[in-house]
Each structure stands twice: as structure tokens, then as C-alpha cells.
Amino acid sequence: MTAIAETSEPGIRTDPQGRPAKRRPRIGARARSGLIVGYLILIGLALIYIYPFIVSISASFKTDAEATQSPLGLIPETITFAAYERLFGDVPFARWAGNTVFVTVIVTIGRVFFDSLAGYALSRLQFRGRTVVFVAFIAVLSVPGVVLLIPRFLILQQLGLYDSYAGMIIPLLSTAAGVFIMKQFFDSIPGSIEEAARIDGAGTFRVFWTIVLPMARPALVTLFILSFQGSWNELGHFIVSRQSPELNTLTTGVASLVSGQLGSGNQFPLQLAAAVLMTIPVAVLFFIFQRRIMNTTAGAEKG
Amino acid sequence: MALAAQRPRRGGLRRGEGRAGWLFVAPAVIITAVFLAIPILLALWVSVSDWNGFQSPLNPRVNFVGLENYAAITTEEGLDQRNFGTAVRNNLYYVLLVVPLQTIIALLLAVQVNRAALRGRGFFRTAFYFPSVTSTVAIVIVFQFLFTASGAVNAVIGALGIDGPDWFNDSTGLIHGALSAFGITGPPPALAEPGFLGISGWEWLAGPSVAMTSLIILAIFTTSGTFMLLFLAALQAIGSEIDEAALVDGAGPVRKFFSITVPMLRPTLFTVLTLGLIGSWQVFDQIYVLGGTSAGGTISTPAFLAYRTSFVDLQWGQGAAIAFILFVFIIVLTLVQRWVLKERSPKSKRRAAATAQEVGVTR
Numbered sequence: 001m002t003a004i005a006e007t008s009e010p011g012i013r014t015d016p017q018g019r020p021a022k023r024r025p026r027i028g029a030r031a032r033s034g035l036i037v038g039y040l041i042l043i044g045l046a047l048i049y050i051y052p053f054i055v056s057i058s059a060s061f062k063t064d065a066e067a068t069q070s071p072l073g074l075i076p077e078t079i080t081f082a083a084y085e086r087l088f089g090d091v092p093f094a095r096w097a098g099n100t101v102f103v104t105v106i107v108t109i110g111r112v113f114f115d116s117l118a119g120y121a122l123s124r125l126q127f128r129g130r131t132v133v134f135v136a137f138i139a140v141l142s143v144p145g146v147v148l149l150i151p152r153f154l155i156l157q158q159l160g161l162y163d164s165y166a167g168m169i170i171p172l173l174s175t176a177a178g179v180f181i182m183k184q185f186f187d188s189i190p191g192s193i194e195e196a197a198r199i200d201g202a203g204t205f206r207v208f209w210t211i212v213l214p215m216a217r218p219a220l221v222t223l224f225i226l227s228f229q230g231s232w233n234e235l236g237h238f239i240v241s242r243q244s245p246e247l248n249t250l251t252t253g254v255a256s257l258v259s260g261q262l263g264s265g266n267q268f269p270l271q272l273a274a275a276v277l278m279t280i281p282v283a284v285l286f287f288i289f290q291r292r293i294m295n296t297t298a299g300a301e302k303g
Numbered sequence: 304m305a306l307a308a309q310r311p312r313r314g315g316l317r318r319g320e321g322r323a324g325w326l327f328v329a330p331a332v333i334i335t336a337v338f339l340a341i342p343i344l345l346a347l348w349v350s351v352s353d354w355n356g357f358q359s360p361l362n363p364r365v366n367f368v369g370l371e372n373y374a375a376i377t378t379e380e381g382l383d384q385r386n387f388g389t390a391v392r393n394n395l396y397y398v399l400l401v402v403p404l405q406t407i408i409a410l411l412l413a414v415q416v417n418r419a420a421l422r423g424r425g426f427f428r429t430a431f432y433f434p435s436v437t438s439t440v441a442i443v444i445v446f447q448f449l450f451t452a453s454g455a456v457n458a459v460i461g462a463l464g465i466d467g468p469d470w471f472n473d474s475t476g477l478i479h480g481a482l483s484a485f486g487i488t489g490p491p492p493a494l495a496e497p498g499f500l501g502i503s504g505w506e507w508l509a510g511p512s513v514a515m516t517s518l519i520i521l522a523i524f525t526t527s528g529t530f531m532l533l534f535l536a537a538l539q540a541i542g543s544e545i546d547e548a549a550l551v552d553g554a555g556p557v558r559k560f561f562s563i564t565v566p567m568l569r570p571t572l573f574t575v576l577t578l579g580l581i582g583s584w585q586v587f588d589q590i591y592v593l594g595g596t597s598a599g600g601t602i603s604t605p606a607f608l609a610y611r612t613s614f615v616d617l618q619w620g621q622g623a624a625i626a627f628i629l630f631v632f633i634i635v636l637t638l639v640q641r642w643v644l645k646e647r648s649p650k651s652k653r654r655a656a657a658t659a660q661e662v663g664v665t666r
Contacts, residue, residue: 144584150613239614255440259594
């Protein structure tokens with residue numbers, strides 16, 4: 001708006017009516033100084049938000065001593081890959097990463113599939129108890145995650161799934177939030193196309209698989225992002241569902257670097273290198289789906 | 304009812320739909336029942352039992368002990384009670400600082416980013432939101448590095464002539480610290496006696512420790528971006544109205560913000576405040592990564608204490624009791640929030656939107 005006002009100023013000034021000439025420039029000047037102040041505030045804030053990440057990346061290439069002595073320095077005096085070499089040598093970082101990838105891939109596929117199945121049924125199919133099931137999912141939505149740590153451990157132990165991939169994966173395969181998102185989505189699109197397919201005699205699952213899912217792409221992408229990010233960053237569940245070091249994920253493994261012997265002393269480069277590497281996949285996902293991610297969280301408001 | 308009337312006409316099409324419906328929801332329902340509903344009941348049993356972690360909590364040698372575990376952390380004097388009291392105090396200060404600050408900063412960010420003439424809007428949005436998508440574990444490592452005694456933060460404030468603390472290891476309460484500047488280093492007799500939850504008035508008034516303050520800054524750093532997006536969406540929805548109203552009024556930017564923007568954002572403000580309130584009572588990850596017992600126990604929270612009491616001290620009943628107290632407390636907060644939102648917007652569509660918002664933020 002301001003940009004337009006500024007460029008059109010000369011034109012307005014020669015306006016025969018004269019009146020806007022008095023008002024517009026004043027608003028323009030005020031808006032301009034406001035804009036400059038605004039930019040300064042924003043740039044300052046952006047620095048505060050970004051600088052920690054940049055310094056961390058830089059410090060991961062420093063020697064232990066240099067990272068401690070000049071924590072603010074952007075360019076390492078001596079660039080060393082020692083921290084990264086140690087991560088893949090002394091530390092089973094590759095194993096942790098493998099576990100995280102494995103768990104995240106299965107959980108993400110499972111969640112997208114099961115939650116869209118359930119969301120579709122709750123939105124479109126008529127069956128007894130549908131309302132009860134939906135109300136139950138809504139109720140479950142408000143159960144806080146941290147409160148589930150002890151209960152989850154208890155049930156996994158009862159079922160003999162404790163300390164296994166199955167125990168780490170199965171409880172995460174579906175979330176009430178995902179079901180809710182999918183149901184909301186199916187409620188918002190018309191059902192006429194499926195009806196046509198049904199009249200042609202296609203079964204419910206075939207209609208779902210070949211017609212409904214392709215149409216649901218935007219919601220599926222949303223669910224994919226939320227599931228991927230959620231399971232990649234999950235910490236609590238992997239603390240209580242396993243104990244063997246071989247089953248460490250990136251979150252539990254890297255957390256053990258902070259508290260364990262390996263993390264003691266001034267080994268910041270090692271820890272920071274781990275933090276940098278574990279952030280890359282989420283960062284890539286974030287940059288690919290930027291627009292979508294930011295609308296996912298905010299878009300609901302528009303409802 | 305309308306459906307029943309339609310049924311005869313589409314009877315052929317709808318046949319088998321009941322079975323398909325149940326088959327479709329079955330995986331989600333089974334997972335939720337087996338790994339959420341039943342476990343909660345199991346934990347409820349553990350919280351009123353003397354199970355010590357040996358064998359199954361359902362084996363016949365485990366006894367029902369009534370509310371003993373709950374009493375041990377709330378009414379019976381002792382270490383367990385003091386640990387719980389301290390955790391509640393720590394979290395209370397955390398909430399008191401995090402919720403208002405993250406709301407104000409998120410709103411500030413949103414208003415700045417929302418400027419119509421702003422170039423690089425996408426860049427700023429990304430910069431502020433990025434910390435929200437990264438893992439807490441990674442963020443804690445970054446913060447530990449920045450906030451060591453000889454770290455970047457102290458280097459910056461050292462340039463201003465301030466001698467920075469050893470952030471994550473400093474257990475001094477901020478209020479205690481401020482009082483000691485006036486020469487008050489100990490409690491007046493009235494505040495020295497153990498009070499509510501076994502904590503003396505003096506200890507209740509300690510304020511957040513310096514270590515907890517670092518975690519408060521961390522929380523604001525990671526959540527303000529998320530809430531900024533909520534405000535941004537609301538601002539965009541009412542954008543032109545604000546400008547028109549301000550033009551008519553001839554209001555300056557500051558007056559425009561307080562007398563027009565803030566009132567119009569009230570529903571979003573309420574959502575952000577309550578979501579923040581609910582979220583801040585669940586801090587766990589950060590505390591776990593830091594070990595939870597450092598800084599003289601001043602960073603422990605009920606969520607972490609529940610974990611530690613069960614998994615480390617093996618007092619499962621007490622840990623489950625703490626978790627249940629927290630559970631009930633958070634559910635009450637959530638119900639109040641939903642109730643107010645429902646009162647405010649009778650349209651079911653809006654209510655669904657509010658729930659959707661909650662979903663987007665919490666997961």
C-alpha cells in the first residue's frame with residue numbers, strides 16, 4: 001500500500017482538487033518512517049532467531065577448545081571435521097539415524113493410511129455407533145501426551161512389546177488428531193463423484209482407494225508433514241517404549257550424548273554436530289512444504 | 304432422520320456400508336483403545352496400588368492401597384511432598400512467564416510481518432517459525448552451548464558490562480536474587496515455616512531460578528513462531544477492516560494497535576493464551592534432556608517428576624498419582640477452554656475450526 005502511495009505522490013500533488021495532496025504525503029511520510037522502524041525491529045528479531053542456528057553450525061566445525069573460547073565466532077579458525085568423524089566412529093550415530101528413519105517411515109505411512117480410512121468412514125459411511133466413535137475421538141484429543149508416558153510403558157510391558165520396534169511403532173500408528181483432520185477434510189468436499197462410482201458397482205474400499213484418496217491430496221500432504229515431523233522429533237514415547245541402546249533413535253541417542261559421559265566436559269562440537277545432522281531432514285521437509293506447513297497451522301482459523 | 308427416509312431409495316448402494324464403516328475405523332479405534340484408553344485405566348490402578356515395578360501390576364500380590372500414593376505427595380510431610388511442591392512451584396513460575404511473554408512476542412511478530420508493504424515477508428515468517436519445527440533435543444543442545452558461563456549470551460551481555468551467570472546451573476530464584484540486592488538474604492520468620500505442599504512461603508516466593516529462566520527463554524523461542532501464525536491468519540482475515548476503521552478514526556499506529564487490532568483479535572488471543580497455558584503445564588522434553596535434577600532441583604516439573612518417580616525411583620504408584628493429578632488439571636483447563644469457545648461462537652463450524660486449530664498446534 002505504502003509503495004503505491006509513494007510512487008503516486010507526484011501525481012496527487014498536482015491534483016486540481018488539492019485536498020488529498022495535503023493528507024496523502026503526511027500518511028506516506030509517517031508510514032515510511034514506521035516502515036523503517038518496522039524493518040529494523042524485524043531484522044533484529046530475525047537475527048535473534050537465526051543466529052543461534054548459524055553459530056551452532058559453525059561451532060560444529062570448530063575444535064573443542066575454540067568452540068569454548070570464541071563461541072560467537074562465525075568462521076572457525078581451523079576447520080575440523082573431528083566432531084562428525086567421532087559421531088560416525090565412537091558414537092553409533094548411524095544406527096540411531098537408521099532407527100529413526102525406519103520408525104518414521106512406517107509411522108508416517110501408517111498414520112496417513114489409517115487416519116484417512118477412519119476419517120472417511122466417519123465423514124461419509126453410515127454405520128451404527130458412528131457418532132459415538134467420533135465423540136470418543138474428540139474426547140481423546142484433549143488427553144495430554146506427557147501423561148501417557150507411564151500408561152504406555154505399562155501396556156507395552158503387559159503385551160510383551162516393550163523394548164521392540166513393534167512397541168515403538170504400533171502405538172504411534174494412528175492419532176485422534178489425524179482422524180479429526182481427515183474427517184474435517186472429507187466433510188468439506190462433495191460426495192457426488194463417489195456416488196457415481198458406487199452406482200457403477202464399485203466396492204467401498206475400491207472407491208476409497210481409487211477415487212477418494214487422490215482427491216484428498218491436500219489433506220494427505222498435511223497429515224504427512226505432521227506425522228513425519230511428529231515422529232522424527234518424538235522423544236517421550238521412545239524413552240518409555242525401549243531400553244536397549246540398539247533401539248535408540250536420534251532423539252533418545254542424542255539426548256544421551258548431552259547427559260552421558262560422552263557429553264561431559266566441553267564437547268560442544270560433537271553435540272552440535274549431532275543436533276545439526278538430526279535437524280537436516282526436518283529442515284528440508286520444512287523448506288519444500290513451507291507454504292503448506294505455515295497454512296496448516298494457521299489455515300484452520302479461516303474455517 | 305432424513306437418512307432413514309432415503310434408505311429405501313438407495314438401499315442397494317448403502318448395503319454393506321455398516322460393515323465397511325466399522326472395518327475402516329477399526330485400526331484407529333483399536334490403536335486408540337489399546338494404547339490410550341486401556342493404559343490410562345491400568346495407570347489409574349497403579350496409582351492406587353503398591354506395585355513396585357516387579358512382574359505385572361495385575362499380579363495377585365499387588366495390593367490396593369487407596370489414596371496413599373496421592374497422600375504421600377500432597378498431604379503427608381516428607382521428601383516426596385516437598386519434591387512435588389517444588390515441581391509445582393517451578394512449573395507455576397514457568398507458566399506465569401512463558402504464557403504472557405510468548406503471546407506478546409507472537410503478536411508483535413505477527414503484526415510486524417503482516418505489514419502490507421513489507422518486502423521479504425516470507426523470509427521473516429520462515430525465520431520466526433523455523434525453531435518450532437526443529438526437535439527439542441537439538442534446541443536444548445544449541446541453548447546449552449549459547450548459555451554456558453563462557454558462552455555466546457554472556458559474551459554479548461558482557462560487552463554491556465554485565466557479568467552473566469552460569470545459566471543452566473544457577474539455582475538462584477530471580478525474586479530471591481532481587482531481594483538479596485537489597486540485603487534481604489533470608490526469610491522473615493513468618494515465611495520460614497513449611498506451608499502448602501511442604502514448601503515454605505519463602506521458597507514459594509523464590510521466583511523461577513536462573514536455570515528455569517533459560518528454559519523459559521527456550522520455550523518462548525520455540526513456540527512464539529507457532530502462535531505468530533495463528534495471529535497472522537486472524538490479522539489477514541480482518542485486515543482491511545482494521546485499516547478502514549483506522550482511516551476513519553485518523554488513529555496513529557500505536558492507538559490503532561490497542562484500540563482496534565487487539566479487540567478484534569480477542570478470540571485468537573483467547574485461543575493462544577489457553578493453548579499456551581495447557582502446553583506449558585506439559586514441559587517434559589527439555590527437562591529430560593537436561594537430566595532434570597540439575598540446578599538444585601529448580602527445573603523439575605510435575606511431568607518430569609512423574610517420569611522420574613516411576614522410571615528412576617521405581618515408586619510407580621506415586622509417579623502414576625502425579626501423572627493423574629496433572630492429567631485431571633489439564634483436562635479441566637481444556638474443558639474450560641472448549642466451553643468458553645462454544646459460548647462465544649454458537650456456530651458449529653467455528654467450533655470445529657477452533658478444535659482444528661488446537662489440533663494443528665498441538666500435534
